Amino acid sequence: MALRLKKQSVLPGFGLAMGWTLFYLCLIVLIPLSTIFMKSASLGWGGFWRVISSPRALASFRLSLGASLIAAAINGFFGLVVAWVLVRYRFPGRRLLDGLVDLPFALPTAVAGIVLTTLYSQNGWIGSQLAKIGIKVSYTPLGIVVALTFIGLPFVVRTIQPVLQVMDVGVEEAAASLGAGLWQTFRRVILPELLPAWITGITLAFARSLGEYGSVVFIAGNMPMRTEITPLLIMIKLDQFDYAGASAIALAFLIVSFSLLLFVNLMQRRQDVAQALR
Amino acid sequence: MPRSEEVTTEIISAPAPGPIREAVAARMDPPSVRWALIATCFGFLGLFLLLPLAAVFVNALGKGVEVYLRALTDPEALSAIRLTLLTAGIAVPLNLVFGIAAAWSIARFDFAGKRVLITLIDVPFSVSPVISGMVFVLLFGAQGLFGRWLIDHGIRIVFAVPGLILATTFVTFPYIARELIPTLQALGSEEEEAALTLGASGWRTFFRVTLPNIKWSLLYGVILCNARAMGEFGAVSVVSGRIRGLTNTMPLYIEILYNDYQFSAAFAVASLLTILALVTLIAKGIVEWKSEAEVPEIYKVPAEEQP
Numbered sequence: 001m002a003l004r005l006k007k008q009s010v011l012p013g014f015g016l017a018m019g020w021t022l023f024y025l026c027l028i029v030l031i032p033l034s035t036i037f038m039k040s041a042s043l044g045w046g047g048f049w050r051v052i053s054s055p056r057a058l059a060s061f062r063l064s065l066g067a068s069l070i071a072a073a074i075n076g077f078f079g080l081v082v083a084w085v086l087v088r089y090r091f092p093g094r095r096l097l098d099g100l101v102d103l104p105f106a107l108p109t110a111v112a113g114i115v116l117t118t119l120y121s122q123n124g125w126i127g128s129q130l131a132k133i134g135i136k137v138s139y140t141p142l143g144i145v146v147a148l149t150f151i152g153l154p155f156v157v158r159t160i161q162p163v164l165q166v167m168d169v170g171v172e173e174a175a176a177s178l179g180a181g182l183w184q185t186f187r188r189v190i191l192p193e194l195l196p197a198w199i200t201g202i203t204l205a206f207a208r209s210l211g212e213y214g215s216v217v218f219i220a221g222n223m224p225m226r227t228e229i230t231p232l233l234i235m236i237k238l239d240q241f242d243y244a245g246a247s248a249i250a251l252a253f254l255i256v257s258f259s260l261l262l263f264v265n266l267m268q269r270r271q272d273v274a275q276a277l278r
Numbered sequence: 279m280p281r282s283e284e285v286t287t288e289i290i291s292a293p294a295p296g297p298i299r300e301a302v303a304a305r306m307d308p309p310s311v312r313w314a315l316i317a318t319c320f321g322f323l324g325l326f327l328l329l330p331l332a333a334v335f336v337n338a339l340g341k342g343v344e345v346y347l348r349a350l351t352d353p354e355a356l357s358a359i360r361l362t363l364l365t366a367g368i369a370v371p372l373n374l375v376f377g378i379a380a381a382w383s384i385a386r387f388d389f390a391g392k393r394v395l396i397t398l399i400d401v402p403f404s405v406s407p408v409i410s411g412m413v414f415v416l417l418f419g420a421q422g423l424f425g426r427w428l429i430d431h432g433i434r435i436v437f438a439v440p441g442l443i444l445a446t447t448f449v450t451f452p453y454i455a456r457e458l459i460p461t462l463q464a465l466g467s468e469e470e471e472a473a474l475t476l477g478a479s480g481w482r483t484f485f486r487v488t489l490p491n492i493k494w495s496l497l498y499g500v501i502l503c504n505a506r507a508m509g510e511f512g513a514v515s516v517v518s519g520r521i522r523g524l525t526n527t528m529p530l531y532i533e534i535l536y537n538d539y540q541f542s543a544a545f546a547v548a549s550l551l552t553i554l555a556l557v558t559l560i561a562k563g564i565v566e567w568k569s570e571a572e573v574p575e576i577y578k579v580p581a582e583e584q585p
Contacts, residue, residue, distance in 0.1 A: 006389040010471055012480035017383040021395070024376045028448055029401055032413035035423060039416055078322040085319040089312060097319070099559055100327050105502075106555035108509025109407075110529035111548040114536050115330045118337060125333065126325075150326050182311065211406025213512035214529070218536065231408040231512065238412060238516060243421055250409045261404045265397060 036254065039247035051248040056224055057233065061252075064230040067141060068209035071148035076202040079156025080194075086157070087164040104153050109214025116147055117219040139221030144229065147215040152205030159201035163194055196271045200264055207260040210253070334552045338545035349543035350550070357524075358531035358547070361439070365514075365527060366507035369447040373503055374496075377454030381492075382484075385462035386470075396459070402451040407512025411445045414517050437519030442527060445513040450503045457499030461492050494569035498562060505558040509551055 006014065040048055051057060086098050104112065120127040120137035127137055137143045167190070175185045213231040220227040228236075230253055237246035307315075339346055349355060380399060384392060402410065416422050418435035428435060435441050469491070473483040489496075511529040518525040526534065528547055535544035 006387055009387055010474060011386050011467060012474070013484075014383060014387050017379040018387075018389070020379040021376065021383050024372075024379070025395075025398060028444075028451055029398070032417055032448065033401070033405070035413050035416040036409070038423075078318070081315055082319045082322060085315050088307075089316060091316055093320075097323050099563055100323065100331075102559055102562065103327050103331065103555065106505050106509075106558045108511060108529050108548075108551045108555070110511040110532050111334065111509070111551050111555075112330065113511075114532065114544055114548060115333050115337070118541070119330060119333050125329065150330070153326060182307065207404055211404075211409070213406065213408045213515075218533075231406050234406075234408050234412060235516060238415060241421060243416060243419070246412060247416065250406075250412060253406060254409065257404045257406070258401075261397070261400065 036247045036250050039244055040251045043244050048248045051245045052252050059225045060228050060230040060233045067144040068206050070145050071152055071209050072202050072206035074149050075152045075156045075205045083157045083160040101154050101157050104150055113215040113218030138219050143219040144216055147219045148209040151212050152209050155205040156201035159197045163197040196267055200267045203264050334549055338549040341542045345542055346546045349546035358526045358528045362508050362527045365442050365446050366504055368443050369507045370503050373450055373454050377458050380455040381458035381462045384459050399452050399455050410448045411513035411516025414441055414444050436517050441517035442514050445517045446507050446510050449510050449513045450507045453503035454499035457495045461495040465491055494565050498565040501558055501561045
């Protein structure tokens with residue numbers, strides 16, 4: 001069986017390595033994840049639907065999707081600027097900034113949560129300034145957007161950077177010499193090349209923000225119907241021992257996450273094909 | 279302008295080598311645009327990265343070094359640090375062995391369903407941390423699948439240390455495999471085949487040929503995996519049950535302190551994790567620089583292909 005599925009190779013260790021890979025994958029990831037399907041199935045279609053369409057669940061979906069979308073859009077714009085500046089220009093502090101871009105990957109989300117909450121609370125460094133013009137950030141949906149922007153920051157920058165690095169400057173130069181303006185060159189020459197990586201980066205940032213918990217619970221205030229994100233609602237249902245309800249919401253959430261993962265994979269494959277054809 | 283001549287001769291074929299390309303690129307945008315973009319970049323990263331980073335240390339040391347040190351040597355803080363080290367100390371080696379096995383089978387052999395396997399390895403990345411913790415409650419919790427059996431046999435997994443380790447292992451599952459797979463693929467198997475035909479055993483080939491070649495990306499994967507393992511909050515929060523001093527890792531302890539309004543202490547513990555994050559970033563930089571410097575000659579672009 002294994003011989004037919006696998007091409008012949010002189011290298012040893014396929015059985016051992018593959019066996020362990022599959023065993024460990026099932027043990028740690030697949031079997032645990034399957035419990036969500038089993039538990040939600042125990043509700044039946046009607047029960048599943050009732051949980052998913054309850055006002056509190058719907059409010060949390062709207063908030064999670066909306067805040068993640070806004071945060072991803074903010075990162076889409078600023079991520080592009082940051083990637084452009086880091087690849088194209090040389091200035092003091094560039095390497096430092098470049099290294100720091102990964103900070104949200106490396107910094108534990110609980111730390112991000114308490115520090116952002118403190119900064120944006122009414123007597124914090126930023127919050128006190130914003131309070132003067134009547135903007136409240138901590139404990140409002142705006143605070144959630146701030147936390148999710150921080151969490152998603154590296155994705156757009158890190159997906160665009162490699163594409164910008166290998167991009168042919170000659171084409172831009174040609175466009176400019178043919179009389180294209182700065183904006184026209186960007187829109188007609190640079191943007192089409194960047195688009196797949198850009199969309200991938202924004203989608204990754206969006207997907208990451210959707211599931212984020214640690215940084216948001218501190219800054220959100222966690223009021224039901226108003227600042228309660230979906231992961232928090234799952235947590236609350238678990239604390240109330242409503243395992244089936246928690247699974248139903250988790251399942252709906254997983255379907256969205258996996259669709260996004262699939263979309264990113266398709267985008268990347270298209271990009272690979274496009275590069276191979278060139 | 280005199281520049282057009284020298285430029286056109288340089289950019290006929292792409293990609294041009296670094297310094298020339300940069301010179302061309304820098305001349306493309308007018309200074310006003312360039313400075314506006316650089317200012318935007320500094321403003322955005324300053325607001326979202328530098329300011330929070332500074333705030334961690336200012337808040338941690340705000341009440342003096344003595345308060346800071348007392349917060350860190352508190353018995354509960356020490357037990358949280360110990361538990362964090364224990365959790366990462368088990369989860370990271372487990373995922374290291376898996377990462378090597380997965381990379382070896384995926385990068386060295388062709389088999390049906392390879393793409394599916396790669397996608398499945400990535401799954402924990404796209405699962406919310408809360409859901410990652412939840413699945414273990416569903417399995418081992420009091421009302422979970424094995425709940426009854428575990429209670430009958432007096433074994434505690436959820437709301438105890440094994441649960442923390444399982445949740446952390448799940449969350450950090452893909453890190454090392456994801457670093458190793460592309461590295462092994464890029465290296466090719468010629469050297470290993472040569473070692474084998476010269477009579478080396480499989481294990482000897484692995485330790486003498488493969489491992490030295492992948493050591494930097496292995497190290498990088500371990501560093502990333504470790505940072506996430508020590509900093510994970512959502513997943514361990516679900517399985518911890520928040521039993522003080524018993525199931526608190528550092529991030530959970532930070533939450534308790536913060537909710538108790540012990541802000542200085544919370545930021546003191548947070549500063550340790552922030553230092554870990556900074557060390558991770560520096561190590562990442564060094565490893566990238568090292569592995570770039572060590573790219574074997576054959577993988578570099580031959581000089582004559584550069585214009």
